[in-house]
Amino acid sequence: MPRHRAYRLLVTAAFRAEFQYGGNLLLTLAGGVVAQSVGLVFLWTVTTRFGDLGGWPMAEIAFLYGMRLTSHGLLVVPTSQLHSLDLAIRTGEFDRYLVRPAGPLMQLLCRRVHLxxxxxLATGIVVLSLAAHHVGFEPTPTALLYLGLALVGGALVEGACQLAVASLSFRMLSNLALRGLIDDIMNTFGGYPLKAFPDTARLALTYLLPVAFVAYLPAGVLLDRADGLQITPWLAYGAPLAGPLLYAAAYLLWRAQLRHYSSSGT
Structure with a gap:
């Protein structure tokens, strides 16, 4: 069976299982919207009290926040079960993935849908759409193409970081805390203009943990701020390419670390 068909069947089965409980679906969706809206309200409070952040007004920060949240949603909707890898290894569940006619990573990601x-994702799309109107974003074909590539690229950047760290579980057995730390850094700093931070922090969030490539650099290009990003302009314009390149490298690391998997025997 082709991999894309196997993935579609597994995801469909996971969604059907979750949609059996309509009330739970509505409550979990509402919880996700409220949780992500809190961050935007905090940014609005800060800019209302202290003014622009790094020269970015609230409308542009909302655009950046919407891009970051949409990319995050595009990633976590299909890959939230990556956080279950440690549990699957300890309980022996991962053993079953190795003998079934489908890729182990695909089976792990499709074991359940976290609603x-x-x-x-819904909150990110709404915030991005509203902010785009307020900043005067012109939806030209070129701008829309770049925006789409940037959103997918941003999702892949975050996904590459999570997959690379998760693959170390085959040696360390448990590194959920490290993955949680990366997620916290992405959520905490990804929605801010990095120009507001000290040089050391900005460099670390660009080259050590590539938070800037998720939304900050692409948003700067779309808002005509490429010259003020304090980075080589061509790197900002090419930011969407970072996602596929980093994810390909992370997947190769996953394949290499998978050889070190040792069954728990349970």
């Missing part, structure tokens, strides 16, 4: 992540 609150749909709230993340």
């Amino acid at each position: 609150p992540t749909l709230g993340d």
Whole structure:
């Protein structure tokens, strides 16, 4: 069976299982929307009290926040079960993935659908759409193409970081805390203009953990701020390419670390 068909069947089965409980679906979606809206309200409070952040007014920060949240939603809706890898290894569940006629990573990601992540994606799309109107974003074909590539690229950047760290579980057995730390950094700093931070922090969030490539650099290009990003302009314009390149490298690391998997025997 082709991989894309196997993935579609597994995801469909996971969604059907979750949609059996309509009330739970509505509550979890509402919870996801509220949780992600809190961050935007905090940014609005800060800019209302202290003014622009790094020269970015609230409308542009909302555009950046919407891009970051939409990319995050595009990632976590299909890959939220990556956080279950440690559990699958310890309980021996991962053994079954190795003997079935489908890729182990595909089976792990399709074991369940975490519905609150749909709230993340929905909130991101709404915030981005409203902010785009307020900043005067012109939806030209070129701008829309770049925006689409940037959103997918941003999702892949975050996904590459999570997949690379998760693959180390085959040696360390448990590194959920490290993955949680990366997620916290992405959520905490990804929605801010990095120009507001000290040089050391900005460099770390660009080259050490590539938070800037998720939304900050692409948003700067779309808002005609490429010259003020304090980075080489061509790197900002090429930011969407970072996602596929980093994810390909992370997947190769996953394949390499998978050889070190040792069954728990349970």
